[in-house]
Amino acid sequence: MSAERTTRAYLDRIEAMNHKGPRLNAVIAVAPDAIEQARRLDAERKAGRVRGALHGLPVLIKDNIDTRELPTTAGSLALANNMTGRDAPVVARLRDAGIVMLGKANLSEWANIRSSDSMSGWSAAGGLVRNPYALDRTACGSSSGTGAAIAAGFAWAGVGTETDGSVVCPSAINGLVGMKPTLGLVSRTHVVPISHSQDTPGPMARSVRDAAMLLGAMAGSDPADAATADADAHRVDYAARLNPAVLKGMRVGVLRPARLSSDMSARFDAALALLRGAGAVLVDVKRPDTEGMGAAEFDVLKMELKSDLADYLATTPGTVKVRTLADVIAFNRTNAATEMPFFGQDIFEAAEKTGGTADPGYRPAREKSKALATQALDTMLADVRLIVTPSYGAAWLSDPVHGDQVSGPSASGLPAISGYPHLTVPMGLLDDLPVGLSFIGAKWSEQLLFDAGAGFEAARGAFPAPRYAPSADAGPGLDPVR
Template identity: 60%
Template sequence: MKKLLPILALLLIAAPVQAQLEETTIASLSADLASGRTSSERVVRAYLKRIAAMDRKGPRLNSIITLNPQAIEQARALDAERRAGRLRGPLHGVPILLKDNIEVAGMPTTAGSLALVRNDPGRDSPVAAALKAKGAIILGKTNLSEWANFRSERSMSGWSAVGGLTRNPYALDRTTCGSSSGSGAAVAAGFAPGAIGSETNGSVICPSSMMGLVGLKPTVGLIPRTHIVPISHSQDTAGPMARNVRDVAILLSALIASDPADPATADAMAHAQDYAAALDPAKIRGMRIGVLRGGAQPELLARYDVALGVLKGLGATLVEVKKPAMEGMSAASYDVLQYEFKADLNAYLATTRADQVPVRTLSDLIAFDVAHADREMPLFGQDIFAMAQAKAGLDDAAYKAAREKSLRLAGREGIDAMLAENRVDLLVTISYGPAWPSDTVWGDQYEGPGGSTGPAAIAGYPHLTVPMGLVRGLPVGLSFIGTAYAEQTLLDAGLAYEQASGIHVRPTFRPTADTGPELEGNRP
């Protein structure tokens, strides 16, 4: 019996890891590692086993493009550091996934495109370097909407030529939204406790909302963008995605840095802090929260009314806010993105290795896609690429005018005006409606109720989404939006709502959201 005790102890330690992966958080995993209830190596092996069983098999989520071949070895090294008393913080030994437009040495960074399938210049982005420095294990790279959903107006979110179609764990025939599709699906499915996505407009918030996660699009300039495949230096930012607000705060705290190669981050360290340690849900009492209305689906609006009731019950004062017209904001921003995509992508491609990446400019990329149309463009084309290629340089007067207009309407005359005129601390609204069907004919269907990301994305302001419940079995999110560097306020309010609402529903991996007796009739 004595000989069996060590074996039984190991089994008792390992069992919770496998049994609870869908519910494991960064904070709970960090505590288990600290107490010795598990090890980083054991955790990594458990996640890899689950990924092998469910990402390419089982429900076949297609959420991960590449796994880190050194993950187990790195886990062992971090376990050894822990035994030696060298701890790097709450991420020590915790597996994290990164969107496959963020460079990590030793793994290709494809942006979902066959043109970048061998793109491994052997360098870490500041995002990857920061996570590694804090002891996180980069478990792998997640699938995404190809080129971060900036190739065609008829695109299908979650699809890339490299990774295929990412499927929503709540209903496999429904969109994951995007472009951080794989990051959202993987965390929702229990393939890692957290992931890093990126957003230009909606790419963290939308997949988080539609897959029952907390997602934060931080203030542009808090997190360096160097060695992240770009769309727009005005709007791009990496952002954390996880199961709860505290985990998102832990990840945010680890990523903030000033980077000489990214001028937008010049003031980042002035705002660096431990956002998780500073969390205080009691601060919602007495907050003035501006309520934005929108959408028409009755069940979604009913969910929103319940959420507003929770906030009011917590002691917040709710103020009805009328959204300014912001006429021309979106069109001006779209122009900005096209100008900056051409300039920023050309600059990025110039830093890749010519022996790995056959395209050196956007013009080359357009030609590459035409030459490989059977694999690159089976579902939609590259009309946005063509529009961007036709744009002039960043010294063009039309570009400067569009940037000034979009920034003014979204920021000073948009979010800032709503906050100031109504004397509110933050704004709250529906993040997005429930996920639409993945549609190979029509592509994405953003016209549904919800969709709150534009002003904060264009202004470069923070935006947090927190699960608000289910509509017909599909997750919907509640958005908290503030002015620049208001992350702590949003996180405090989000945590208060999260704790009071108690909402978290496991994905069921059902084949479709559309089955039911109401579709089959009532024949005798």
């Protein structure tokens, strides 16, 4: 199929389902030149120039990443006019690889760092993202729109960003493959930040191979992002090297979270049986004590947010009237009816009270959190190649009154804080809701994680498509185009 026909099909699906039918609210805006992009790529193909495996494939970009055609809002009305006219380097790399930049995906506003009472998936700019498996359940966050959109077939694949869980959680909860890569493999330049210590874009797709293809195009060094200095030395064509047979004879660490529900424990045991059947040698590992890590991480995120956000805002056009975190807080107070109808901005306010990265407490907090996370993972990985564990619990109800009511395990913290890679692959369904299996490895082990994930995916077989049910208990679901 031509890029133009493919792009039109995705645009038609977005038109039918984003604000109509199940009303997923997963896409904030489509690129006005999407069809023109596709036609140019078709002309290149006809002329014998094929850029690679991604040539002509439509991709959605999370709306905290700059793209030249559309404003970058981070879900906030304060950035409604943030038309930077530039591509973030990660987007430029994808265009060079031949993608069609289809549009911008909704997200949890400000990547879910504004309030401790937030409802994941909601933004003032885009509304509430709805989970295509059960419309009253969360799509998680902060890459909520990317997760719901790709699960619903709005694009071939999508780009999310993660600080701690924001690629992995919406991927797991929407039945997708998601990779939080090693910090420094993918550029963060021109991405609305929270934390330069932990932020990274990552691929979200319906298969391990597709996620591997996308990451191969995203990865690479960027002179403007010092953390990526070694990226070119480590990036490879992950999809071309994919080896699902790698599990045979591999020692795999099994991390079983405490207080796992009986249903999740049974699902995890079934996944472990598939790994064992594929030849993996399973070894129980115990998580070392990391007391104080979470509190130190939170201090780091608040201090880096204050400084890093100001650095980004300084590069935005004059149409953007906020230049500091204090400006954003003031904007939200002035526009409380639209910006804060459900929850406030207590984390923003706490971050503003810090001294930013000049705060005397900044360096000790960062050293503590990173050391504890790195030592814990290195200890568990000492005698195994990688670790498997449930990614998250199943999707909880979207609750505008009480905010997120997270239940079940969370695997994101250690790899997010240490900067190590983290892959989630759909593990199965719990009460008709997807749950993911996490593969966590050492720094720069993306290929190994993709290989192991592909081996598990092959053993698991096809994953059920979304039902667009009004709730998880509502039977067969909606006609997605009605």
